Amino acid sequence: MKRNATAVWKGSLKEGKGVLTTQSKTLENTQYSFHSRFEEGVGTNPEELVAAAHSGCFTMQLSAYITEAGFEIESIETKCVINLLEGTIKESNLTVNAKIEGISDAAFQELVTKAEHNCPISKLFNTTITTSATLI
Structure with missing residues (x-):
């Protein structure tokens, strides 16, 4: 593809x-x-598009792992903040809020880490990727 x-x-x-x-x-x-x-001009920018790509890819990967583990997903919301410093993307910070029926926090955090390391956009980056995840 x-x-x-x-x-x-x-x-x-x-x-x-x-x-x-x-x-x-x-x-x-x-x-x-x-x-x-x-600055604060009208329009998009490459870092905003990278943030959209990473949050979307990660969320889909996480949903696959949660479903595979046998849990039902009510919702997953992921915000990605790209940190551009001195002309280099230094970090991609993911913040996840999820409503998952019956999953323990430990199991959820394990699947979050697995998705962080295995979504295709995460694999693309040569940068630090951090994730903060909360079950609601």
């Missing part, structure tokens, strides 16, 4: 602007710029 996205940029780094389009067209000519990346 292969997925793709396209970036088009026009102009210099600080004054220029770009658009991103994904294969699915979920993002279609979505604006990004220096201002949306390093």
Whole structure:
């Protein structure tokens, strides 16, 4: 399976602007710029998209492990914060809140760690990945 996205940029780094389009067209000519990346401008940015990818991938992997372990999932919510420092993504911090029927905290934490290490986006990173998980 292969997925793709396209970036088009026009102009210099600080004054220029770009658009991103994904294969699915979920993002279609979505604006990004220096201002949306390093300040508070309108549009998205690569780190926000990486955070979305990591939180989505991790959550799906965790749901697979929980289901495989025989538990029923009411909900899993994962927030990912990407820490960009001096031009390098230094960390990806995942915060998980989950409602799972009948699972112990110890079993849940074990599955969270397993998902953290095995989701495809986690495997892609050459960075520190941390996870904080709470059963509700």
